[in-house]
Amino acid sequence: MLSQRAKKRNSQQPSIFHRVIQNRQYSYPTLGIVFIGINLLVTIPLAAVLNIWFDEAYSLNTTGHTLGYTFSQAIGFEEQAPVYFVLLFLWRQINDSIFWARLFSMSCIAGVIGLSPYLSRLYLKNLHPVYLTAIVALNPFIVWMALEVRLYALSTLIVAVLLYLFPRAYLKTEPYRWHQLIYSAVALLGLYTHYFIGLLLIAHGIVLLCKGGPVKRSFIAFTGHMLLVGLCFTPMIVNIVGQVSQLSDNTKISASGILTTPESSLME
Numbered sequence: 001m002l003s004q005r006a007k008k009r010n011s012q013q014p015s016i017f018h019r020v021i022q023n024r025q026y027s028y029p030t031l032g033i034v035f036i037g038i039n040l041l042v043t044i045p046l047a048a049v050l051n052i053w054f055d056e057a058y059s060l061n062t063t064g065h066t067l068g069y070t071f072s073q074a075i076g077f078e079e080q081a082p083v084y085f086v087l088l089f090l091w092r093q094i095n096d097s098i099f100w101a102r103l104f105s106m107s108c109i110a111g112v113i114g115l116s117p118y119l120s121r122l123y124l125k126n127l128h129p130v131y132l133t134a135i136v137a138l139n140p141f142i143v144w145m146a147l148e149v150r151l152y153a154l155s156t157l158i159v160a161v162l163l164y165l166f167p168r169a170y171l172k173t174e175p176y177r178w179h180q181l182i183y184s185a186v187a188l189l190g191l192y193t194h195y196f197i198g199l200l201l202i203a204h205g206i207v208l209l210c211k212g213g214p215v216k217r218s219f220i221a222f223t224g225h226m227l228l229v230g231l232c233f234t235p236m237i238v239n240i241v242g243q244v245s246q247l248s249d250n251t252k253i254s255a256s257g258i259l260t261t262p263e264s265s266l267m268e
Helices: 002-012 016-022 027-049 054-062 067-076 083-092 098-123 129-138 140-147 152-171 177-191 197-211 215-256 263-267
Strands: none
Touching: 027 098, 027 129, 027 140, 054 067, 054 083, 054 098, 067 083, 083 098, 083 152, 098 129, 098 140, 098 152, 129 140, 140 152, 152 177, 152 197, 152 215, 177 197, 177 215, 197 215
């Protein structure tokens, strides 16, 4: 008799999952924390036991000497923008272990997961944030980025922040000026981290251009802000040309199968 009453009472009470689904507003920060924890349960043991691979070894070497060496190697050897490597150099001043270096990427991915419920609310209004957050936290590609001592996790975090700021900064009828300033600062940081983030900025400009109406003013403001960002990015343009040229030469060597550089030079 008691068991039947218990079953009836349990059947009338919604499960924890259903309560989270029904409580759309309160669940956003909770979802982020829960799925960050789940992601860390997967990534922390792997980060502790997995060996490094070639690109991670390059990152550790690039950031394992002085700040000046890190900056020059990021541009010359890594053929990348310098911000990630400078930040990793500073991060590794606390601890020089491989696990600690990976923890930087894991922290960036934690930020991405924490933003996922809010991105879901902005872009997928008819879908409860639990679904997108779970997909992000448990995605094998995201887990891989969290374990890499490379710039992918930081780049993904910057993209997530830009996606979060964009509607507030430019899609509102009367956007806040400080949102626009923060968006511009993050955009500049993104370009100095990963050049491909520029494609997202172009896409956002196209969205504003196609919107029309009152958003036209936002497009003009966006264009002005991006011109300022481009001006601040000008010192890197010469380096990009050299990096593309070097990458093209390396690709030709790899494709031909013929080493045009002396063996002693390659060893150096």
